[in-house]
Amino acid sequence: MISKPLFKATIKQNIFVFTLILVVLMIYLPIIIMLYEPATKESLNDVLAVMPEGLIAAMGLNNLGSTLTDFIGNYFYGFLILLLPMIYTITVCNRSIASLVDKGSMAYLLSTPNKRTKIALTQAVFIIASITAMIAFVTIAGIAISNITFPGELDISAFLLLNTGALILFYAITGIGFFSSCLFNDAKNSLMVGAGLPVLFLVVQMISDIDEKVHFFKYFTLFTLYDPEKIIHNGIFLPQFIILFSMAFIMYGLAIYVFDKKDLPI
Amino acid sequence: MYSANLEGDFQLKSIIKISGLTKDYGNHKGIFDLTFSVDEGEVFGYLGPNGAGKTTTIRHLMGFLKPDRGYSQIFGMDTWEKRSDIMKDLGYLPGEIAFFDRMTGWEFLNFMGEMRGMTDTKLRDKLIDFFQLDTGAKIRKMSKGMKQKLGIICAFMHDPKVLILDEPTGGLDPLMQKNFAELILQEKSRGKTILMSSHSFGEIEKTCDRVGIIKNGKLIATENIHDIKEKKRKIFIVTFDNATTADNFAKSNDFEIIGVKSNTVKLNVTGNVTKFIRALNKYAVIDLDTESSSLEDIFMHYYGGIKPEGPQFTWKEDIE
Numbered sequence: 001m002i003s004k005p006l007f008k009a010t011i012k013q014n015i016f017v018f019t020l021i022l023v024v025l026m027i028y029l030p031i032i033i034m035l036y037e038p039a040t041k042e043s044l045n046d047v048l049a050v051m052p053e054g055l056i057a058a059m060g061l062n063n064l065g066s067t068l069t070d071f072i073g074n075y076f077y078g079f080l081i082l083l084l085p086m087i088y089t090i091t092v093c094n095r096s097i098a099s100l101v102d103k104g105s106m107a108y109l110l111s112t113p114n115k116r117t118k119i120a121l122t123q124a125v126f127i128i129a130s131i132t133a134m135i136a137f138v139t140i141a142g143i144a145i146s147n148i149t150f151p152g153e154l155d156i157s158a159f160l161l162l163n164t165g166a167l168i169l170f171y172a173i174t175g176i177g178f179f180s181s182c183l184f185n186d187a188k189n190s191l192m193v194g195a196g197l198p199v200l201f202l203v204v205q206m207i208s209d210i211d212e213k214v215h216f217f218k219y220f221t222l223f224t225l226y227d228p229e230k231i232i233h234n235g236i237f238l239p240q241f242i243i244l245f246s247m248a249f250i251m252y253g254l255a256i257y258v259f260d261k262k263d264l265p266i
Numbered sequence: 267m268y269s270a271n272l273e274g275d276f277q278l279k280s281i282i283k284i285s286g287l288t289k290d291y292g293n294h295k296g297i298f299d300l301t302f303s304v305d306e307g308e309v310f311g312y313l314g315p316n317g318a319g320k321t322t323t324i325r326h327l328m329g330f331l332k333p334d335r336g337y338s339q340i341f342g343m344d345t346w347e348k349r350s351d352i353m354k355d356l357g358y359l360p361g362e363i364a365f366f367d368r369m370t371g372w373e374f375l376n377f378m379g380e381m382r383g384m385t386d387t388k389l390r391d392k393l394i395d396f397f398q399l400d401t402g403a404k405i406r407k408m409s410k411g412m413k414q415k416l417g418i419i420c421a422f423m424h425d426p427k428v429l430i431l432d433e434p435t436g437g438l439d440p441l442m443q444k445n446f447a448e449l450i451l452q453e454k455s456r457g458k459t460i461l462m463s464s465h466s467f468g469e470i471e472k473t474c475d476r477v478g479i480i481k482n483g484k485l486i487a488t489e490n491i492h493d494i495k496e497k498k499r500k501i502f503i504v505t506f507d508n509a510t511t512a513d514n515f516a517k518s519n520d521f522e523i524i525g526v527k528s529n530t531v532k533l534n535v536t537g538n539v540t541k542f543i544r545a546l547n548k549y550a551v552i553d554l555d556t557e558s559s560s561l562e563d564i565f566m567h568y569y570g571g572i573k574p575e576g577p578q579f580t581w582k583e584d585i586e
Contacts, residue, residue, distance in 0.1 A: 005380035013368065104364030108420070111328065111358040112381040115350045264330040266360070 002122040003114055010126045014092050018130055021088040025138055028080055030145050036071045036153075054210040068146060069155040073162055073228035081166050082202055082223060085134055089170060090195040092130065093177030096123035097259060098190030107266040120256045124178055128252075131170045139163040158232045165237060169226045172244040173198050175251025182259035198222075222247075279305045281428055281459040282327065286336030289322055297322050297483040299336065304461055304476075309454050311474035311491075312463040319483040320463040321361050324432050327461070328358060340428060357421035361432035361463070363413040371401035371408070371416050375423065382424050390423035397445060410437035418446065422453070429453070431462040435469045447472050500539065504546065505530045505553035519545050 048056050097120060100106040109119055139160065146154035177194035184190040201221040208217030208224075218224040225240040280303035287300040297319040304310040314320050325331045326338050329349025338345045340352045365374055375390060384390075394401055397415040405413065414437040421429060435443050450460060450473040464470045470477070471491065478488040501524070506512040512529045521542065522534040529552075535542045546554070 003381065005377055009366070009377055013366075104360065104362050105366055107328070107330070107358070107360045108365070108378060109381065110330065110349070111353055111356070111360075112378065113350050113353040113383070114381060263332055264325075266325070266330055 001118070002125050003118055006109065006114075006119065006122045007126055010096070010123060011130075013095065014126075014130065017088055017091050018134065021084055022134055022137055025080075025084055025134075026141060028084075029076060029138060029141055030149075032072060032076050032080075033068070033142070033145050034149055035075070036068050036150065057209045057211070067155065068150055068153040069158050069162075069232055070229075072142065072146075072154075072159070073232050077162050077166060077228040079206075081138070082169075082226075085131060085170060086173065086198055086202070088134065089127065089131055089174045089177055090191070090198065092127055093174055093181050093194050094187060094191050096127060096178060096181050097255075098181040098184050098194075099187045101185050101264060101266055102187040102190075104266050106264065110264070110266075116260045117256055120182060120259045124252050124256065127174050127178060128171065131174060132167060135163055135167045135170065155232070161231050161237065162228055165226050165228075165231055165241060168241050168244045168248070169223070171248035172222060172251070173201075175248040175255070179251045179255040179258070182255040183262075185265055281306045282310075282338070282340050282461055283342075284323070284327075284336070284338045287323070287326060287333050287338050288335040289326065289331060290334055294482065297326075297480075300480075300483075300485050301336075302478050302485060302488050304459055306459050307454065307457045308476060309450060309460045309462070309474045311467075311470035311477040312461060312480065313465070313467060313470065313477055314463070314480035315465055318480045320465075320480060321432055322483075323480070324361070324430055324461075324463060327430055355427040357424065357426035357429045359417045359421040359429075359431040359434055361436075363410070363417060363437075365405045365413065365416070367406040368404070370404050371399060371412075374405060374416065375401065375420060378420050379423065384424045386425075387423075389425050390419065393419040393422055393449075396449070397442065411439060411442065414438055415442065418449075422449070427458060429458060429460045429462075431460065433464060434462050435464070443469070500535050501532065501557040502535060502542070503530060503532050503553075503555040503557065504551060505555075507550040507552055511549050515545070515549050521545070 097106075100109065106119075110116065142159060142163075143154065143156060146159075176197055180193035180197075181190045184193070201223050204217050204221040205223040208215055208221065222244075225244050227237075227240075231237045282304040284303065285301050288296070288298050290296045290298070300319075300323060312320055312323070322331065326333055327340060327345050329345045329352070332346050340356065343352055345352060366377070369377065375394075378384075379387065379390065397419060399412065399415045399419065401416075403412070405416070408416065414434075418431075418434060421431065435446055438446060450462075454460065454473070462470060462474075467477075474491050476488060476490055477494065479486050504512075504515070506515060506529045509528045512526055512531050516523050516526045516531050516533075522536075524532040524534060526532075
């Protein structure tokens, strides 16, 4: 089904950026969890009080919540969990196909007796597996750190849901990135769509959070389908998850189809 | 009936077959109605200036591009539909050198071997030796010639039946070009079918059996190399003992005289030179010189509309 040597080579190529982003996540996560100290929370609220309301809202910090799960949900899963892994996924999506076609090294891969679909599927599996691994690391670390610093305070099932949602969201985002990587022969164009669209979604989401007047902006971003607060409290997440997951499935499928059928200037 | 049978036999023999292949990029760019084939065990030189459509043709053979019209086949299989099956027995050298930069030469060859499911590495190691390639170096830091050698090794290492080589000698020094020609001849003697493109005739004249010439996306000639060599003209410059002798020689023979200047005569000899040598025998010859010429002269008329017959040089420009 997939090409083992290519999978290995792709791991080797991306292990650095994967580790880098994971390290940054692992620096942020404990800091945020430890910020939960009620006393610190007071002083954090003091700090937030002097900041412009719009900015605080844009960062997703307007409701720090009362429980540890709320706190992590708002502070970490409102923004950082979107931004940091996105840097990783944008990089690997672009590298997976478009950059190989652009540089011409795809010619070598396709001069071996491997079908284009197999090459593309291998790259897709790598993207999906690696982002799953990254979120899994964060999940395990989050639970472990919470249990050490504030034993028993984390709502583990809600926390698992938060991470599952983030992961499905990333399946959809990488679906867009991978599709644009398969569609364009030029790494520049692939990056423009594959990176531009998710970044635009993030910016639109930040704008929509600023004020009630611009709240309708939320209909123009995919990230609206991932709402930590609703996941923790209302339990309204299944339709959103299903939409995101279907979207990921379709985008990956289309990507492999397009790559198989198109002309390659290599 | 008879001719139809003959054609049928040819089809069986041809390993690479291109028929009516057309890819129109607009603006007269692309390839148009290409038809030719390469037989088993044949080395085919695909000649044309830059931008003529050589690489576009090769991309079709590799299954990278889908033709607008017509088709191309290798081993009787459609090159677009069956591309990955064809690759089992095909070696390819791309025209543009673009490897996985971070790998060393060794890592790259290993990687490509694994991608091919190659188990026998004897030929690979022999080729590394033959081209004296330092495989420990990072590809990013390799010179153009080293990268070219790496590409050649990669194309030949799995002992494929067919080789498609896009501008194979670019970047190679003269010694390595010689090695490369040796490799081609050796593979040919083992029955390999080879198609290689070039923009310079000199690069392929020693190794090719047949040459196809492409210009502006259209195939303008396919010729047997021996026929071309027959037609090849040589320019001789003969110095006689005095001007009278030179004049006599020029007037009493029917050679294609380019010019006479005092005691030297410059002339064209096509094909066999025996007649010329016999004619010279009757005169006192002080010096005999030949102007270095290549088969490219012959092909200039395909490219540029210059007729191969008649003097292309003026006396003044060429002597002194």
